[in-house]
Amino acid sequence: MAAMGLSSEAVERVSQLWGKSAVRNGGRTHLLLGHLLDTAAVAAEMWDRYVSAAFRRRLDEVSGGRGRLWFMWVCGIHDCGKACPAFQAVDAAEAAPVLAAGLTWGRLPTNRRRRWRHDVAGAALLLPRMVAEWGSEEAAGWVWPLVAGHHGAFPSVCDIRPSHREVQGRGASWEEAQRAVVDVFTRAVGFEDFADVRPVGALRKAEQLALSGFIVMADWIASDSSRFTGLSDAKLVSFGEARRRAQGAWGRLRLRGGWRDLPLPKKRLDPLTGRLGVRPRASQQELVERAWAMPVPGLLVAEAPMGEGKTKAALAAAEVLAARFGLHGVFVAMPTQATSDPMYEQVLEWVRTFEPELESQVALLHGRRRFNAWWRAIWEGEPRPGGDGCGCEGGASSGGGPDEGEDDFGAIDEDAWYGRDPAELPSTGRGADPAADGPAHWFLGSKRGLLAAFAVGTVDHLLHAATRTRHVMLRFAGLSGKVVVVDEVHAADVYMRQFLVEALRWLGQAGVPVVLLSATLPPSQRQTFVDAYVSGALGTDVHEPVPEPAGYPCVTVAYGVGGRAVAETSPEAVESWRESVPVELAWLPDVDRAGARVAEAVRRSVANGGVALVVVNQVARAQAIYKELLEGGFDGSLHLLHARLCAAHRADRTAECLCLLGPHAGEDRPHRMVVIATQLAEQSFDVDADVLITDLAPADLLLQRIGRLHRHSGTRRPDAHRAPRVLVTGVTAGRDGVPRFLGASEAIYGKWSLLRAAALVMEVAGPFGGEGQGPPRSSWSIPADVPELVATAYGDAAVCPPDWPEAEAWERRQAAELKRAREAEEFLLCRQREWASPTLEGLHYAGSRAATEEQLDAVVRDGEVTVEAVIVRRVPGGYRAHDGTWLGVHGEVDDDEVTDRLMGGTVRLPPGLTDAAQAELGPLPGWAGRPWLQHRSALVLEEGGTRLLGTDLVSYDDVLGLVVERQ
CATH class of the missing domain: 1.10.3210.30 (Hypothetical protein af1432)
Structure with missing residues (x-):
C-alpha cells in the first residue's frame, strides 16, 4: 500500500x-x-x-x-x-x-x-x-x-x-x-x-x-x-x-450459467424437427421463422388454437433467439402450479438435448415443487421416476389453479437451508453425494430462483420482477440474459396486467426477447402488450398500431430499431393443424349451488358411454355435483378436481386424469367417465372429453374450456358423441328475460363479461328455455370462430339485447377496472411519470407494504392473503398425517419420507378463513428444527374429523377435499 x-x-x-x-x-x-x-x-x-x-x-x-x-x-x-x-x-x-x-x-x-x-x-x-x-x-x-x-x-x-x-x-x-x-x-x-x-x-x-x-x-x-x-x-x-x-x-457451489456460445442451428427448422422431434405445423413454423427474421431482440405474440403446439414452437423460437442474440437461458411462465409441473418436465427433456448435465440447471419455481418427482430426483437426489409416459408415474404432480379468485402460489420457507453447502443440507436418506456434479442449491434461496439458467414457474415470478420491492434487482437480473416465454397470457386479469405491462416495458429496454402465447387473446390486449414492449425498447411512450391479422393462427412481431417502432403480423393466413368442426351449444339453466340438475344431465350425457367434463366456478358446487352422482349410484369412473384438495390427492387425481384422458391414453380410455373440476381445468389441462358441461364464464375462458373437447386426434368415441357438444349452465332466466348468474360467477368475473358471453351463446343456443332448445344454427365453428368471438366479446359494439343492463354493467366494470389499475400502481416498479428517468436513483421512493412472499403473491394477483396448512389428525397419544402416518406425541417427524407424507396433506384455505387461521394455527411442537415444517401451520382435526376455525366448521374428506360449513 x-x-x-x-x-x-x-x-x-x-x-x-x-x-x-x-x-x-x-x-x-x-x-x-x-x-x-x-x-x-x-x-x-x-x-x-x-x-x-x-x-x-x-x-x-x-x-x-x-x-x-x-x-x-x-x-x-x-x-x-x-x-x-x-x-x-x-x-x-x-x-x-x-x-x-x-x-x-x-x-x-x-x-x-x-x-x-x-x-x-x-x-x-x-x-x-x-x-x-x-x-x-x-x-x-x-x-x-x-x-x-x-x-x-x-x-x-x-x-x-x-x-x-x-x-x-x-x-x-x-x-x-x-x-x-x-x-x-x-x-x-x-x-x-x-x-x-x-x-x-x-x-x-x-x-x-x-x-x-x-x-x-x-x-x-x-x-x-x-x-x-x-x-x-x-x-x-x-x-x-x-x-x-x-x-x-x-x-x-456448482454454480454455472446456461448455454455458453450456443451455436446457430444449421437448418432453420432444426430446433423443431431435430431437437423437439416434431413434424412442424404451419403455426409452429411461422413462429420459428419470425424468430429468425427479427433484426433485434423483440416481442413475439403467437395466437393459435388450443392443442396447436404453441409451447414447443416457443421453445424452438427461444433457441433461435438465444443463439442469435447471445442469451444463455429461458424462463417459461405458466398461469398456475398445476400447469408448471408438466411444463417443467417438458423443458427438462428439451434441455437435455443440448447437454445432459444442463438438467441440473432447470429450476421449478413454485411452493409445492417438493411434490414433483422429477424435481426431487434432480435437486434432492431421489431415484428417478419411472412410468409409461402417460403421467401416472412421475408425471403431473401437485399444484393447480386459482378457484374462486384464490391466489395460486404457496410459498415454502426454505431459507433455513437453501444456499448452504449440499453437505450441510438435511439428510435426504438417499445417498446423494455432495461432491458430485449436481444442481446448485444456492439458486433455490429466497428471491434467487430466476437466477438459475433455466426456470419454469408460475407467472407470479415474472410479475414480482415488476414490483417495487426489496431485492427486485435479483429477480430482474435472473430475467436478463434469458428468453422469456409466457403461456396462456390471456389469463392475467386487469390487475395482473398492470404488472405484466410493466414487466414488458422493462424487458423491452433490457433487450430481453419475450414470447407470449395464447389461444384467446383480445385484440386490445395484444396492442397493449406491443406498445409496452416497444415503449421500453425505444425509451419513450409509443403507440404502434398492430395490423389486423390475416387469419388464425397468427404471429405478431414487435421491436424497436433505429429509433423507430415496428409491429407486424403474419401477412398471410396460417393454416391450423386441424380442420374446424362445429361445436353444438345448448343451455342447461341452473344456478342451484347443489347442482342436482347438472348431475342429472351428466347421467344422461354418458348413459350409453363416453367421457364428460364438468367445469364449474365454485368448489362447493363441484363437491355437491360429485355427491349427487356418487349417492345416486353412478356407474362409471368418477373424479373430482379442485384447489381445496390436499397436495397428494390433487397430484394423484391430476395424474390419473391425464393418464386416462391424455394424448397417450389409447386403450386405457374408460368406457364411461366423468371429471368434475373447477377453473383449474380450463387451460393447459391436456385431456380429451366427449361432452362438456360448463358454468358460464367470459367468452375467452369459455372457449378455453371448449378446448378440452374432442382435443386429440384418433380418439375412439361412442356414436352419441361423434359431434362435440357443450351444455352451458350456471345461468338462468331472471325477470324480463335478463339472465341471472351464479353468485360465485358474478363475484369472480363481473356482470358485464358474463352478459356478453351469454349473448354470444344465445346467438347459437337460443333463449334461456329448456335444455337443447336452440335456433337452426346451434354451433360455433372451432377453432375458426375463436378470434371473432373473443374480439366481439371484448369489443365496443353492443352485443346484448336492448333490455339487458349491458351499459350499466359496463360502467361498473370500467369503474372497477380503473380502481384496480390505480391500486396496482402503488406497487409497480416505476411510477409512470418517472419512467423517463435515466437512472435508478429514488426507485424505491416509498417501498412496498409486501413483507413476505405470500403477501407479494397477493399483491400481484390482487387477492387476499391466504394460508396454506398441513392437515393433521389428533389421535389418542399423539398425531397422524392425513394418510394415517404416525407422527409422534408432539407431531415429531423422524425422516424425510415421513415429511413427504405429511407435506402431502398441504391444503390452501379459502380467503374467508385467513384471519382465523393466522390467529389460531401454527406448527406442531415436534416440527421445531425441521426446515420444511418449522414455519408451517398445522390444521389439526380432532378425533371426529372436524374442528372449528373461527366460527366455521372445517373438515377434510379424502374424496371431497376441504369442506367448510358456515356456522
Whole structure:
C-alpha cells in the first residue's frame, strides 16, 4: 500500500478496517479490503462462467472494451461505505483496533431513523470523487445508485446526505482512510487509478437494474463465511488469494450459467424437427421463422388454437433467439402450479438435448415443487421416476389453479437451508453425494430462483420482477440474459396486467426477447402488450398500431430499431393443424349451488358411454355435483378436481386424469367417465372429453374450456358423441328475460363479461328455455370462430339485447377496472411519470407494504392473503398425517419420507378463513428444527374429523377435499 503513495498511518488504518465481524462470520473477523476483493473475484467467476454474452457485450460497450475489469470493480466496490464510523462502531470488539489506529469518532446517534447505513455511506463517499475525477455527472449519476442499492432498495440523492456529522467520519484521517480503501481496491483489481474507472457510456435503466442484481449476487456469494473464511491479517489479503478462494467456492457451489456460445442451428427448422422431434405445423413454423427474421431482440405474440403446439414452437423460437442474440437461458411462465409441473418436465427433456448435465440447471419455481418427482430426483437426489409416459408415474404432480379468485402460489420457507453447502443440507436418506456434479442449491434461496439458467414457474415470478420491492434487482437480473416465454397470457386479469405491462416495458429496454402465447387473446390486449414492449425498447411512450391479422393462427412481431417502432403480423393466413368442426351449444339453466340438475344431465350425457367434463366456478358446487352422482349410484369412473384438495390427492387425481384422458391414453380410455373440476381445468389441462358441461364464464375462458373437447386426434368415441357438444349452465332466466348468474360467477368475473358471453351463446343456443332448445344454427365453428368471438366479446359494439343492463354493467366494470389499475400502481416498479428517468436513483421512493412472499403473491394477483396448512389428525397419544402416518406425541417427524407424507396433506384455505387461521394455527411442537415444517401451520382435526376455525366448521374428506360449513 505504501507503494501506492499512502502514508504509513493510512496503511495501518486501512489494514484495521473490518468488513465482517467474527460474531457474524463464523468466528473469524474479515477485513474490509478482503471482502471487497473477494466480491470482485466472485464477479470474475460470474463473468467467465455465468453472465450472458449479450450482457457482457453491453458492459464492454460502456466501459471502452474493459467490461470484465469494470464488472469486477463495480461489484467489489459495493461495501466501501463500511469505512465510516457508523459501521465500524457497530461491534465494540472489532472497533477497538480501528480506534487504536487513530480512526476515532464522537457520539453517534442511536435513533433508528437517523442511523447511517453503509450502502448509502458508500454512495456518499464515491459520488463527489466520481464527479471530480471522472469529470462527468452523467457517469456518476447512474453508477452511484448501484452502490447505494446493494441492500435491495435504491434511495434518492437526498438520502445520501448524512443526518449527523459524525456518522460518515470527520477529519483528515478518515478522509485519507476512505480514499485509501477505494484506491487500494481499484488498483488491486487492475485499474491505474480511480479516474481510469470512468465508463465511456451509460447502461440503460433496465440494464442498470440487472447489473445491480449481479452485484447483490456477487456480494451474497462472497459473504458466505463457510467458503470465504475471515482474514484478520492484512498481509494475507491480496487479489490473487481472493481469486483462489472464489474459484474454489464457485466450484463447490456448482454454480454455472446456461448455454455458453450456443451455436446457430444449421437448418432453420432444426430446433423443431431435430431437437423437439416434431413434424412442424404451419403455426409452429411461422413462429420459428419470425424468430429468425427479427433484426433485434423483440416481442413475439403467437395466437393459435388450443392443442396447436404453441409451447414447443416457443421453445424452438427461444433457441433461435438465444443463439442469435447471445442469451444463455429461458424462463417459461405458466398461469398456475398445476400447469408448471408438466411444463417443467417438458423443458427438462428439451434441455437435455443440448447437454445432459444442463438438467441440473432447470429450476421449478413454485411452493409445492417438493411434490414433483422429477424435481426431487434432480435437486434432492431421489431415484428417478419411472412410468409409461402417460403421467401416472412421475408425471403431473401437485399444484393447480386459482378457484374462486384464490391466489395460486404457496410459498415454502426454505431459507433455513437453501444456499448452504449440499453437505450441510438435511439428510435426504438417499445417498446423494455432495461432491458430485449436481444442481446448485444456492439458486433455490429466497428471491434467487430466476437466477438459475433455466426456470419454469408460475407467472407470479415474472410479475414480482415488476414490483417495487426489496431485492427486485435479483429477480430482474435472473430475467436478463434469458428468453422469456409466457403461456396462456390471456389469463392475467386487469390487475395482473398492470404488472405484466410493466414487466414488458422493462424487458423491452433490457433487450430481453419475450414470447407470449395464447389461444384467446383480445385484440386490445395484444396492442397493449406491443406498445409496452416497444415503449421500453425505444425509451419513450409509443403507440404502434398492430395490423389486423390475416387469419388464425397468427404471429405478431414487435421491436424497436433505429429509433423507430415496428409491429407486424403474419401477412398471410396460417393454416391450423386441424380442420374446424362445429361445436353444438345448448343451455342447461341452473344456478342451484347443489347442482342436482347438472348431475342429472351428466347421467344422461354418458348413459350409453363416453367421457364428460364438468367445469364449474365454485368448489362447493363441484363437491355437491360429485355427491349427487356418487349417492345416486353412478356407474362409471368418477373424479373430482379442485384447489381445496390436499397436495397428494390433487397430484394423484391430476395424474390419473391425464393418464386416462391424455394424448397417450389409447386403450386405457374408460368406457364411461366423468371429471368434475373447477377453473383449474380450463387451460393447459391436456385431456380429451366427449361432452362438456360448463358454468358460464367470459367468452375467452369459455372457449378455453371448449378446448378440452374432442382435443386429440384418433380418439375412439361412442356414436352419441361423434359431434362435440357443450351444455352451458350456471345461468338462468331472471325477470324480463335478463339472465341471472351464479353468485360465485358474478363475484369472480363481473356482470358485464358474463352478459356478453351469454349473448354470444344465445346467438347459437337460443333463449334461456329448456335444455337443447336452440335456433337452426346451434354451433360455433372451432377453432375458426375463436378470434371473432373473443374480439366481439371484448369489443365496443353492443352485443346484448336492448333490455339487458349491458351499459350499466359496463360502467361498473370500467369503474372497477380503473380502481384496480390505480391500486396496482402503488406497487409497480416505476411510477409512470418517472419512467423517463435515466437512472435508478429514488426507485424505491416509498417501498412496498409486501413483507413476505405470500403477501407479494397477493399483491400481484390482487387477492387476499391466504394460508396454506398441513392437515393433521389428533389421535389418542399423539398425531397422524392425513394418510394415517404416525407422527409422534408432539407431531415429531423422524425422516424425510415421513415429511413427504405429511407435506402431502398441504391444503390452501379459502380467503374467508385467513384471519382465523393466522390467529389460531401454527406448527406442531415436534416440527421445531425441521426446515420444511418449522414455519408451517398445522390444521389439526380432532378425533371426529372436524374442528372449528373461527366460527366455521372445517373438515377434510379424502374424496371431497376441504369442506367448510358456515356456522
